[in-house]
Amino acid sequence: MNIPTSIATMLAGILITLLSLWYGQNHGLMPIAASDEATLVDGLFNTMMTVGFGLFLLVEGTILIAVIKFRRKPDDETDGPHIEGNIPLEIVWTAIPAVIVLMISVYSFDVYGQMGGFDPEAAEGMPGVTQVAMLGGDEMSAPLIDPSQAHPKPHHHMMAVGVGASPDRAGQPPDLTVDVMGLQYAWIFSYPESGIVSGELHVPQGKDVRLNIKAQDVLHAFWLPEFRLKQDAIPGEDTEIRFTPRRVGDYPIVCAELCGAYHGSMVSRIFVHSEEEYDAWLGQQVAMQSASPDTLAQRLDEQILALTTPLSDEEFLAPYAHEVGLTAASLESLKGATPVLNELLSS
Amino acid sequence: MTQTDFPTTASPDGGAHSGHHGERKFRDYFTFNPDHKVIGLQYLVTSFVFYILGGVLATAIRTELATPASDFVSPDTYNGLLTLHGTIMIFLWIVPAGAGLANYLIPLMIGAKDMAFPKLNALAFWMIPPGGLMLIASFFLETPKAGWTSYPPLSLVSGQVGEGIWIMSILVLGTSSILGAINFVVTILKMRIPTMPMNKMPLFCWAMLATAALILVGTPVLAGALILLAFDLFAGTAFFNPSGGGNPVVYQHMFWFYSHPAVYIMVLPLFGTISEVLPVHARKPIFGYQAIAYSSLAISFLGLIVWAHHMFTSGTPAWLRMFFMIATMVIAVPTGIKIFGWLATVWGGKISLNSAMLFGLGFIAVFVIGGISGVMLASVPFDIHVHDTYFVVAHMHYVLFGGSVFGIYAGIYHWYPKMTGRMMNEPLGRIHFVLTFIGMNLTFLPMHELGLLGMNRRVAMYDPRFADLNVLCTAGSYLLAISTLPFLFNAIWSVFKGKPAGDNPWRALTMEWQTTSPPAIENFEGVPVLKTGPYDYGLERNGSQPGLASSDTPALSGGSPT
Ligand code: HEM
Ligand SMILES: [Cu+2]
Ligand SMILES: [Cu+2]
Numbered sequence: 021m022n023i024p025t026s027i028a029t030m031l032a033g034i035l036i037t038l039l040s041l042w043y044g045q046n047h048g049l050m051p052i053a054a055s056d057e058a059t060l061v062d063g064l065f066n067t068m069m070t071v072g073f074g075l076f077l078l079v080e081g082t083i084l085i086a087v088i089k090f091r092r093k094p095d096d097e098t099d100g101p102h103i104e105g106n107i108p109l110e111i112v113w114t115a116i117p118a119v120i121v122l123m124i125s126v127y128s129f130d131v132y133g134q135m136g137g138f139d140p141e142a143a144e145g146m147p148g149v150t151q152v153a154m155l156g157g158d159e160m161s162a163p164l165i166d167p168s169q170a171h172p173k174p175h176h177h178m179m180a181v182g183v184g185a186s187p188d189r190a191g192q193p194p195d196l197t198v199d200v201m202g203l204q205y206a207w208i209f210s211y212p213e214s215g216i217v218s219g220e221l222h223v224p225q226g227k228d229v230r231l232n233i234k235a236q237d238v239l240h241a242f243w244l245p246e247f248r249l250k251q252d253a254i255p256g257e258d259t260e261i262r263f264t265p266r267r268v269g270d271y272p273i274v275c276a277e278l279c280g281a282y283h284g285s286m287v288s289r290i291f292v293h294s295e296e297e298y299d300a301w302l303g304q305q306v307a308m309q310s311a312s313p314d315t316l317a318q319r320l321d322e323q324i325l326a327l328t329t330p331l332s333d334e335e336f337l338a339p340y341a342h343e344v345g346l347t348a349a350s351l352e353s354l355k356g357a358t359p360v361l362n363e364l365l366s367s
Numbered sequence: 368m369t370q371t372d373f374p375t376t377a378s379p380d381g382g383a384h385s386g387h388h389g390e391r392k393f394r395d396y397f398t399f400n401p402d403h404k405v406i407g408l409q410y411l412v413t414s415f416v417f418y419i420l421g422g423v424l425a426t427a428i429r430t431e432l433a434t435p436a437s438d439f440v441s442p443d444t445y446n447g448l449l450t451l452h453g454t455i456m457i458f459l460w461i462v463p464a465g466a467g468l469a470n471y472l473i474p475l476m477i478g479a480k481d482m483a484f485p486k487l488n489a490l491a492f493w494m495i496p497p498g499g500l501m502l503i504a505s506f507f508l509e510t511p512k513a514g515w516t517s518y519p520p521l522s523l524v525s526g527q528v529g530e531g532i533w534i535m536s537i538l539v540l541g542t543s544s545i546l547g548a549i550n551f552v553v554t555i556l557k558m559r560i561p562t563m564p565m566n567k568m569p570l571f572c573w574a575m576l577a578t579a580a581l582i583l584v585g586t587p588v589l590a591g592a593l594i595l596l597a598f599d600l601f602a603g604t605a606f607f608n609p610s611g612g613g614n615p616v617v618y619q620h621m622f623w624f625y626s627h628p629a630v631y632i633m634v635l636p637l638f639g640t641i642s643e644v645l646p647v648h649a650r651k652p653i654f655g656y657q658a659i660a661y662s663s664l665a666i667s668f669l670g671l672i673v674w675a676h677h678m679f680t681s682g683t684p685a686w687l688r689m690f691f692m693i694a695t696m697v698i699a700v701p702t703g704i705k706i707f708g709w710l711a712t713v714w715g716g717k718i719s720l721n722s723a724m725l726f727g728l729g730f731i732a733v734f735v736i737g738g739i740s741g742v743m744l745a746s747v748p749f750d751i752h753v754h755d756t757y758f759v760v761a762h763m764h765y766v767l768f769g770g771s772v773f774g775i776y777a778g779i780y781h782w783y784p785k786m787t788g789r790m791m792n793e794p795l796g797r798i799h800f801v802l803t804f805i806g807m808n809l810t811f812l813p814m815h816e817l818g819l820l821g822m823n824r825r826v827a828m829y830d831p832r833f834a835d836l837n838v839l840c841t842a843g844s845y846l847l848a849i850s851t852l853p854f855l856f857n858a859i860w861s862v863f864k865g866k867p868a869g870d871n872p873w874r875a876l877t878m879e880w881q882t883t884s885p886p887a888i889e890n891f892e893g894v895p896v897l898k899t900g901p902y903d904y905g906l907e908r909n910g911s912q913p914g915l916a917s918s919d920t921p922a923l924s925g926g927s928p929t
Binding site: 049050051060061064065068072075076079080082083086087090091092093096097098099100101102103104105106109110113114117118120121122124125128129131132135137138181183237238239241243245246248249250251252254255256257259272274275276277278279280281282283284285287 | 441442443445513518524612613682683699704719820826827828830903904
């Protein structure tokens, strides 16, 4: 073994360090960061990329150099040196990774805390009363429970999981709460305070937003790539995400848990508005949705259409809109799932 | 030159040295035969057939994903292809291929005549074809469509027949795996020649001990989960079915209690393989024998307490997320010990860059990328972003394809001369390596970026802004499909036309090389005596070997030609 004392080794070490420091900041692999949480996660990711890239260069470099430098000559039948090990060296390469992963763990722990992962409120949370019905599947399997007979299950978790309030907001109610319902193959957002229902999520910039996430039929996962946030939607167990959108714009909402054939088309958009814009949108929705009851059915149809019409790109969803199986009937079965929707449907 | 003694006088039957002793007939390989070498080859060939099938499915998946729209197969069919691809690759390729190597090698490496329970061994193998055929039959009835993880409630509503077949098949294959593992443990612990203490065993045996422990602890839990799932599916119970008050998250815990260890079940045998391949072709002892041996056990133990890292975004409370994050991070330490030990083994050696070595070094080069992304995934805040995305698909294939498949190829190129008595063709082997290496990276490297940008996994249709990177992945997968051809041709052609290998073409020191190629029916004549350690390269020809049974025959290092 070459003990790393030679000048060449030192230069290689410096080069690897500089390269990884540079790459860790300039990899450009992440999408836009649209929330405070995203900035935190990106800092963590950059650090891991720095360390990881350094390790990558070290290992691949060692292999390449070994292959070039230590090739057997064609007629050389002798063995290499008999070296069985080197305890100090082995201690070094046990200790260094141990310290690295310890540091990454501590850093991750810290980021998770700042994001609100340890919010005790989230852990006590709201008792979920999601009713569950199987939809869109094979009728002969899995007994269906009529939603009207559904009642809170004894097993039902009183504890919500997910990402709660960031420490500086702990104990304070969020500025805005939205109920999110995942079903094959759409997301439905209801705003309990203003009584509106939407197929897209609209939030005001800079406000502390809490999403109560439920699932109607099978597992889904609510993912906001630009916000680096994801939480499974679990039938029978409510979960939550609390975050602060920072950057005005609209971004994709993706379902990240296999939920059936059209899982890939279960997408929506989140719109981050300035406060005035948000108020304007809210006003408009309230006016529209408090129209006379006989237009309600029609509005529901519009909702359904909104859920399944092409989003960012016509090619993306258009071919499946008529196939995805989200019908008025399946929306009907949502009755009772969220109080707002319930009201809307029964009024 | 030999490390084992063949007491010629003690030979049980007169014709022992004729070279025709113990030849196998071709048809023996199609029968219920208790010989571990037959069984080993049965495992390897059968699993390779399933690998080709799994690869065809992968190619179909990638063809669908060449364009954003769902235009090659229906989205429903896509989920069927995906589920079968994952299930076949895991339960019918990597796991049985590892068992195949173990079956062939363990008795030879420890100087035994066969496994401890030869009939049980044959039974374990013969459960695989029905289990596999059952799964394939689902093509014609109804494919399972809920992914290889089969999470309820989706698995309860996506088709009873397909899901039922899937459960039955996994139960059969899991049982086979358990029976195999019992054999490995008992054989390694009880059947070593008296002159071989544990710490003179080849490292492959240590790795298999660690693997078998995981199989024995984990697989019954999976079986339990699947039986409960079957009750929910057929009998209307509600263990996991939320519409009857069941809890789907409990299934996830039970499933991953097995299926996380399963990734070590898939990779540890190949860790062992790499520890055998590198010293031989670098002509240098393995660096840090004990560290590598015990790190297998450490990985095995830690592998049992990290399962919930697959559930960070599920119904997993914060404190559990933190516990499993730290436990998972710790696994990087024993894994690092192995990787650095391997690097130090080849460093300063005399490297023959043949096909076995290319795949051996390729294994490290590619596996380390999966290891690095694995540590990233262990970090809860980051995993929240990339869980269930193409970043995970990339990670998993760097580990499973780059790790396990490269390791299996390294093992096949290395032990083929022993198994068949003939060499494989070198130029074809190198072409195979180059195509596989490029194809592998082209297919899976861009997937990291896809996941980070927002592409979820298990989708038949995706946002058109991801189209370009997906075209790269699909091109890479076609290259991978092609890369299999030179290997297939080589492996079949060399059985008949390969250069005769002799007993020990690599001048290796482990015991399997000290008998004929292919080995006679009972492996060794009499009980061999250990003369050198498995990795004593570079020792003086007639120098003393510390800690070894003394003998007046000078035990040679692999240096002198036969
Ligand atoms: C031959 C080259 C291969 C290609 C091109 C390939 C490609 C793919 C693709 C595109 C997916 C779908 C990912 C998703 O949507 O979630 C996938 C899934 C998967 N692959 Fe492969 N793969 C290959 C080899 C392997 C190997 C050797 C293994 C070894 C175990 C493997 C194990 C898996 C597993 C476990 C899944 C997940 C299936 C599921 O989500 O249910 N693949 N593969
Ligand atoms: Cu989905
Ligand atoms: Cu795991």
